[in-house]
Amino acid sequence: MEENWQHKNIVFFDGDCGVCNFWVQWILERDKKDQFLFASLQSEFGQKFLSERGLDTKVFNTMYLWKPEQYYLEKSSAVLEIANLLGGVYKLSAIGKIIPKFLSDKLYDTVSANRMKLANQKCYLPTPHQRKKFIQV
Template sequence: MKEKWEDKHIVFFDGDCGVCNFWVQWILERDQHDRFMFASLQSDFGQKFLSERGLETKVFNTLYLWKPNQYYFIKSRAVLQIANILGGIYKLSAIGKIIPAFLSDKIYNLVSENRMKLANQKCFLPDRDQKKKFIEV
């Protein structure tokens, strides 16, 4: 039997980061076709994802987008793919793919390194329907 998340795109994020939580909320509000689910990198599910791929399991400064049994994207490429999946006006961000990943990731890293200064640190509390989109295993 398939898990409820197996046909979704999973966004892995730093659960302790206000900027990350802002963007999770932003995606939730725009995910009109129910294509995304979310898991913090600190969760057992997030740690399993990282470990199985030999990725860093202690430092949570990278966003990952995973389509189970298909692919995963990191950093700026994950952001661009999320926008593409959301569709509509956000598909215009596909132009960002012409920028080599090493350059767009430099910008991503700059934001990531300063995210705690940028964050409003308000705690995001999903509503009942939004909670269904979080993987807590």
């Protein structure tokens, strides 16, 4: 694991979800600034993150973005901030912030509730460089 994870943006995701794994792969391929690490919510690290914040440790239907010692975002706010941090054309997603959060989170929840039906369950194997971005403990 990267020694300096406290200075990275950490994406927490449902490790058993094909849609979530698709988005992790999508971020990995676009993370040209090497600013993201990843942890499944089911991992020891993910469970600690959830429990320290009083979040449900058994429900994994939300993606979180955490900047250690600074903030954490969830649902649509996390997605929009990830796009913003990726930069370039993805910064255009900031226009999504004009949509009221309760509406964008409602859309997020609808996709989340149907994600297993949407998932294409192909296995994805990260490259050795990409594997270093996954926090195991």
